[in-house]
Amino acid sequence: KVTALAEALPEEAWRVAGVKQRTRTKSPYPPFITSSLQQEASRKLGFSSGRTMSVAQRLYENGHITYMRTDSTNLAQEAVEGARQAVEGRYGEEFLSKRARSYGGQTSESAQEAHEAIRPAGSDMKTQDELGLAGQEGRLYDLIWKRTIATQMADARLRYTNAYLHVETGAGHTARFRASGKEVLFPGFFRAYVEGSDDPEADLEDREHPLPSLEEGDAPDCRGVEPNGHETKPPSRYTEASLVEMLEEEGIGRPSTYASIIETIQRRGYVEKNGKQLVPTFTAFATNNLLEKQFEQLVDTGFTAEMEGVLDDIARGEREARPYLESFYRGEGGIEKRVEEGLEEIDPKQVSEIAFDKWTPYVVRVGRYGPYVEGPLEATDETATASLPEDLLPGDTTKERLKDILEESNAGDRPLGVHPEHDMPVLLKNGPYGPYVQLGDNEQQGKPKR
Known part of the structure; x- marks a missing residue:
């Protein structure tokens, strides 16, 4: 029925029933903190969280950027002034925000650092080329530079258009369609930085999907109708970027530990990287079975975030460490008791x-x-x-x-034939690493040739 309708509709008269437009502005993103830098470096540069922090460490040690482990989005006054001068000099006054932008201080109550945001060091806002940076250090510095500069640029203005089209089906029914378009009226900070894109200029073109000029009552020609089915898709697998985002949202870990968490789950064989995706292994499923059965509370994200808060209280001197640790390890339901119970009750084959x-x-x-x-x-x-x-x-x-x-x-050995020179059977065998070919059986003297 749908296919027949799609074939018939192009022959009918189409009419624009209405056109709605709205204009929206989009403000620049805050300057980088540790988690957002790791996420963007993963999306744009393909860097792992560990590589991002390693390269950022070198940039920091060489005096090119500020400290890279921070929860703060605050920019020092010299950075704001330097960024505004760079915007006006490189892009023109029209791309400069009317007022200096500030982005508060720390992004969460659990923020552990008092540093400012990650930005180019000093007030000159020198580019990658001006500093002579290349390779991975140059690419990461350029990312940080663009994000910082963009914070002091004007808002982008976009226009969204929805056109509503009606067509009579010939059976007394009206088929209704909607076409959507988007135009960038003024690029603003997009000129320097587009989140998730390596090339702001190219991405500006991709972001524009303008509709032709349409007014209510117009009768556009229909060149074809294609029936497309839509299915609900399962959630996407985590990438390093989306996993860091989730850790931050759930309050698990700190900026300084995100990279090591991701590195650990890969080193222990819990996940493997498939492109940018982190794919769980059988070892991960088995480990998860054990933890959920015997240490359910400890792997609950709420408990983990709560524990992080307690450790912050201890670090600030607002709570005693020893009583908490005694309870955690030796108290009722503590780790020590759970391990002892597990040694007696857990069936390794089952978990x-x-x-x-x-x-x-x-x-x-x-x-x-x-x-x-x-x-x-x-x-x-x-x-x-x-x-x-x-x-x-x-x-x-x-x-x-x-x-x-x-x-x-379990099929056993399969004879493939007899070797003409050695007059011995050639067997196809299966081993722990897959099939292989062997000359002779296992009863011959010496080690068989494989």
């Missing part, structure tokens, strides 16, 4: 099991030597196991894939 209905009758477990599949063999219905390939991740695992791995691993 390491990863099972989904779509995999039935197969399950995945994580053992000493990595993840493996367990399930019945097709021919005998006997339960068997097989190691999973190192590059197989839970999100890519299907019932069919698990079955193939299990069957192939």
Whole structure:
């Protein structure tokens, strides 16, 4: 029915039923703090959080930027004046904000630093080229410079247009469509900095999607109608940028620990990077099973954020450290008691099991030597196991894939033929790292050639 309607509509008379326009202004983003720098460096430059902090450390040590571990968006007066002079000199007075912009102080109650925002050091606001910076240091400095300069630039002005079109279907019904457009009336700070874009000039063109001039009563020609289905998509996987954003929102960690948190979960094999995405592994699922079963309170984000607050109180001298730590480790429900209970009650096989209905009758477990599949063999219905390939991740695992791995691993040796020179069988075998070819069987003298 939808396809038939789409084929018929271009032949009908289209009419513009109404046009609505609205103009909006967009103000510059605050200067960088640690978390926003890590997020933008990930989006724009493809830097990991660890690399961002390492490069920023070198820039700081060489006197090019202010301290890079901070929760404060405040800019010193010399920075504001220097940025305003740079804007007027490079872009013109029309791009300068009418008044000097300020961005408060710290971004959260738990902010632990009294430093100002991350910005170019001094008041001259020298560019990457003027400082002779190149490579990773040059790219990160340029990002910081543009963000700082943009804070003192004028608002961008955009115009949004919605055109409403009606067309009679011929069956006494009216089909209604809406076309949306956007124009940049004045780029303002976009000229220097567009969040998530490496090239502000190119992004300005991408941001403009103007509609042709339309007025109510116009009769535009229809060149075609294409039926498109829309489905609800699952949430996107975390990237380093979005994970840092979540950690900040939930109050987990501090600016100085975001990079080490992300580095740790990768080093321990809990996630693997697929492009920019952080993809959980089977080890992550098994670890999560254990923590939720035995240490449920400790992995609750609310408890973690609350603990961070307590540690801040201790650091400020508003709370005694020893009583809190005694309770945390040795109190009722403390870590010590939970570990002792876990040693007696936890079934390692059960907590390491990863099972989904779509995999039935197969399950995945994580053992000493990595993840493996367990399930019945097709021919005998006997339960068997097989190691999973190192590059197989839970999100890519299907019932069919698990079955193939299990069957192939337990199929035994397959003779491929006889070697013409050695007069020995050539066998296709399966090992923990996949299939391989072997000359002769295992009963021959010496180690077989593989």
